[in-house]
Amino acid sequence: MDLPPVKQAFSSTVNEVTLGGANGRKAVTIGGAKTVPYGGDLEATGRRPRIAVDVLDAAPADWPGALAEAYKDVLDDPAAWAAMAVGDLGADLVCLKFDGIDPDGGNRDAAHAVAVTRRVLAAVNVPLILWGSGHNEKDNAVMPKVSEAAKGENVLLGTVTEDNYKGLTAIAMADGHCLIAEAPLDINIAKQVNILVSDMGFPLERIVMFQTTGALGYGLEYAYSIQERERLAALGGDTLMAMPVICDCGSEAWRAKEAKAPAADFPQWGDEARRGPLWEAVTAVNLLQSGADIVRLRHPAAVGQVKAYIDTLWGKEA
């Protein structure tokens, strides 16, 4: 009797989600993995992971020096910032993060958010991610207007959570966008959010999952294991967990003291301008290995390092 072929068989595929692709904007498709990350045939690996560079709607007041320095000429101008992210850094996507509308972070109004959205849409030709402040009430008031301003652009809109999903889900459906379903590092809640959103009639095929990301030193191992389990569930046929995944590496990594503390305070840690981006890049590379389809990044040097890592595994893009 011949030995049967040894094969790691997965019965299902991660959903493919296409962002952009309308009004002359580039289309970016993510997902499609048929096997664990880098665990089998290249053809089964699915789509190349993508880098989204964060652009804030208003100049951040609390960014660490090394990070603020890198964007010092554009911090006040989201359109120029987005153009730099795409033109100079090669961002695949721009993540427009509306921290400036948060009542605790500037409390800017919907008119501001809509104007910024329009200017950034006009400034770049890559797909956008439009991401609220995380303050439920304010997001519910402002993000529907942001969604409407980008109607027909097939953006990735977020986020919806177990406790706050109805408004944004309805507006994303009406405006033809994709949706980020968020869970607090909890795989059971992630599944529940997907069920709730799909119960409203939103197609599972247009959802991208987001687990609040843990950075290096701050729960990265836990985030990794959750991402890994989500991916195994997707490949095993759980259609409610078959979505591609986005990770927020930039803002999480730069919250770490080890990333941002000045060398003057911790001489043995070395130069923070080099240390911070490394902290961010290590976080992102780890999460890419857990199956992340989009990583949100901040520092240009981290973008360069993660890009080089993706190029090494996937080959340079033409």
Add this chain to the structure above:
Amino acid sequence: MIAIGERINGQFNDVRRAIAEKDGGPIQDLARRQTDAGAAYLDINVGTAAEDPLDAMRWLVETAQAACETPLCLDSQKPEVIRAGLEVCDTSRGVLLNSSPLSKKSDPAVLDTYASMAREAGGSLICLTMDTEGVPQTIERRVEIAAELVTRAMDLGLEPDRLFIDPIILPVNVPGAQGQPGLILQAIEQIALLSDPPPHITMGLSNLSQGAAERSLINRTFLAMAVSHGCDSAIVDVLDDALVDAVAAAEMIMNMQIYSDSFLKAYRGQAGRQR
């Protein structure tokens, strides 16, 4: 759980009557309802009363598959009846043949016949842990026969993932048979270790409670226990909501489905996709 819907069987009065009168309505209704309830396959059995079983099988297959997209499980101990069903069956959706023992006094080559039909149809096969001696009384012999089935099926071109081993469950209220279900659980555990990937393990669940009281309770309790030992399929009444709920809970408890507050709904949404 690969649930095989048991209801299109000539042993049920409504189906026997429909076959006799060539009345497709009740058959198509059962096909649709079992599909909606999450059946991965629909069992098709003409029963014993059909005047012309070959003709009845062709008619049942055509009638059922016109009503839904669910693949069929052609069920007969007579190869010629299976063959008649295959003539008209849309095997592009998959097909399961039910069933063959390892060997039979009256037909020593029975497994070869069924395995060839399954292979040629691109389908899967249910095999019974039974040989010329009948149903074995011990765990060891059941597992031994299962091992022979896996080996023999591979020789005949059927990989273990296209094989469903049925350890044969007997009615629990038959005198002297009450120890059998417990033994079968142990046998299932060992059969699941025979190969990697393992063969599927299925059972004609309703047989367990034949003639007993509280049939639904007996069936779903045993099925939940069997799931915990590695059983991944059953020929069942998928229209029994309590039974499907029990499977959903059992699979969740065994960490085969990720828990969510809506786990019953999640299970029903996915059932039928798993083949």
